[in-house]
Amino acid sequence: MVESIAARTALRDRGGNMAKMALAWAALFGLVAAAPASAQPDQSDGAKVRLEWGVQIPMRDGTRLNATVYRPKAEAKPDFCVFTLTPYISESYHERGIYFAAHGVPFLTVDVRGRGNSEGQFRPLIAEGDDGRDVAEWLARQPECNGKVSMWGGSYAGHDQWATAVRRPAGLATIVPVASPWAGVDFPFQNNVTMPYVFQWMMFTGGKALQPNLAFDSGFWNAMLRDRFEKGLSFRSLGQSLGGDQAVLKEWLDHPMVDEYWDSYNATPEQLAALDIPILSITGSYDGDQPGALKWYDEHMKAATPEQKARHFLIIGPWDHAGTRTPRAEFGGLKMGPASLIDMNRLHLDWYRWTMANGPKPDFLKKPVAYYVMGADTWRHADSLAAVTARETAYFLDSAANADKVMASGSLAAADPGKGKPDSYVYDPRDVSLAALESEVDPTMLNDQRLVLAKDGRQLVYHSAPFDRPTEISGFFKLKAWIAIDQPDTDIQATVYEIDGAGNSIQLSSQVIRARYRESLREARLVTTTKPLLYDFDRFTFVSRQIAKGSRLRLVVGPINSMFVEKNFNSGKTVADETMADARAVKVSLFHDRAHPSALYIPFGHP
Known part of the structure; x- marks a missing residue:
């Protein structure tokens, strides 16, 4: 939105699987509208x-x-x-x-x-x-x-x-x-998950004049956010550490979910x-x-x-x-x-x-x-x-072994519900090992899959068979997933990619669910059972793309563990106030049997 200024900046506003979601903030506040x-x-x-x-x-x-x-x-x-x-x-x-x-x-x-x-x-x-x-x-x-x-x-x-x-x-x-x-x-959070760019924007628009040097110094912001991420400091304390009145920010953080x-x-x-x-x-x-x-x-x-x-x-x-x-x-x-x-x-x-x-x-x-x-x-x-969507087809998730690796993934197929055992990953908020790579990856790229590959063993991956002809996908993906967690809360993101015949990746759409808001964005309900519950990912963004012959769809389901996002430490406390001291490792299990038919619903366009 700030067209003349953003052209002079290199704001690193996205990271890995969070590319579109983090872009929502830079986008909303006009930080990248060159x-x-x-x-x-x-x-x-x-x-x-x-x-x-x-x-x-x-x-x-x-x-x-x-x-x-x-x-x-x-x-x-x-x-x-x-x-x-x-x-x-x-x-x-x-x-x-x-x-x-x-x-x-x-x-x-x-x-x-x-x-x-x-x-x-x-x-x-x-x-x-x-x-x-x-x-x-x-x-x-x-x-x-x-x-x-x-x-x-x-x-x-x-x-x-x-x-x-x-x-x-x-x-x-x-x-x-x-x-x-x-x-x-999509303001000032998306699906009740907030990002640090809200603080940058407040700096940018503080006072009467624009302050791009404060808001857009990517070297400063990336170094600070990485340091905070690795130390496990609370999201709320970011505003306190930056100084200033921050009255509006405090007001926003006091309303962490959709309400009146x-x-x-x-x-x-x-x-x-x-x-x-x-x-x-x-x-x-x-x-x-x-x-x-x-x-x-x-x-x-x-x-x-x-x-x-x-x-x-x-x-x-x-x-x-x-x-x-x-x-x-x-x-x-x-x-x-x-x-x-x-x-x-x-x-x-x-x-x-x-x-x-x-x-x-x-x-x-x-x-x-x-x-x-x-x-x-x-x-x-x-x-x-x-x-825009001609038909919506359910592609059921299944696996022969734990689908936690890109090269040994589960499957997506428009056949019967899956028959395999649940797939699972463990998200430990104390694991900050990917911060170095996240700092190096060009966050503006929608076709960079290095972070996806680096998360092998810490996420779930499913692939469709290659398409036998060019196929239009137009509309909104949906994912109905039966998921069990052994902590009161965690953040789960689902992302869909096109993977071409050469293995290149293009991000299509994504959505995050904070478990406490799985039933409603207006009411927090911590998870009190280890039994599988239905998570409806029904707020994917719109996409229209002709999938090339020989391309496959990739679905990645995993945690959000990024220095560019408000971090959920899984304790069930107010997320903005959690620190590394509150961190709890969570086991996330995705079921895909006949009693729990998890499926990605694909919006096929008109031929």
Whole structure:
């Protein structure tokens, strides 16, 4: 999200199997949203723009927000206007402002309350809805505006759009929320598991100005996190060791699971039902905020009338978080085809003109849902998100021996439930032997399997047979696993990969479950039995990929033992307060017999 700054940093935001989950945090807080050159306006665009800096916009409580206004230089009648509301200083979106104004659209970049040159106190995501409403209504009254207003932006600014829209400000005609977090889904934790990047982000946005050197010094952060990991210090003490007030962080850590506190950050069903403007939602297969973006989409579709649903479009591209605003053909060691490189600025313009200026419908929006199939370099279109998946097939887990090694794995087969004995691994929180390798592995790679291979004997692995033809997988994986543990709590992650004929790996999707939240993210229930219990991994991220002929699927089920993640020491105490002194080794057994049919449900796409 901080496009001009992240390009100068090398934040190590992911590690091993935690690649997508850790990316959720760096993504949410905009730490890795570098903008490639294609996002820049033409050199001649600047000559077409009038800029006014330091415009003060009054809020209804008397606080004034600072804005930079970009206007078309050519004289024209009033037109629709667009603004973005950001904690990352309005100057960060100068290139976007130049682009839109050069194409005839007045564009404002506005510092949120308490950031940049705006007055007030900054509390993340608290005031943006009310302030966004006031900005929208103020802008609609300006002489260059014809009374119709929209918004632009992703991640934090995507949440701002939803928060503003549900307050139904006069003049707001449409929104285009991109990579939008939903509190309790992917902010400030995912599945109730938190990461250190929340501390980095608080440093980055502390005070009035951006502080990238404090937040993005990867050498400092990696050394500190490794030292803390190896010493077994508590997650909560990280904030204490960094100094400062940390009031918001303390508040967040005091609410470690989904509850009414986090609900207050989001919209109610009644608010979403009253939202009757056109909406274009955008996310990516590797967007760390995909869970939040799709939660907003799903909740609105549940609440909306048929007429409202017909005006909500969804795009899921082959992008990481940065790519949701500026698509890139290469990221994370993966290469996409030329069809992936949508001109997002142009798509926004076309959408604005269709919804606010009686222009033609964008050609790209052939149906309500558009999604890119990786490996096939093609876009497909569907009438709904559910219609993306043609069929869901259960692939049952089985093994002939303990499936704890990559080269001696268990199997995934669409036949009868397994017949083998339970597979098991032991996770000992006192084992910090992989910290050195985790420090060396390039954490941005989605195709690096060194950590998976290094965890042999400490995780469970299952492979499907090779596919006999190219096969599209589109939708959401699910895993129903019968698991027994001999401690009151632990964290278990399931990750799915494509393994090609040469043995190369591509991460597709993953999910983590903290055992105490196996039944509900809103209620902690420690495990009190050593009998197998059903764990429903039903919050995998969306993926669409054509699996190559000769490729297999790999499922890895194992612990999270990473310096980049809040560590569960398995004691059953509050995880943020646990230390190495609380550590308990846990034996995790995965059953796959007829009485306990564990299965990976694969979402096959349309042929």
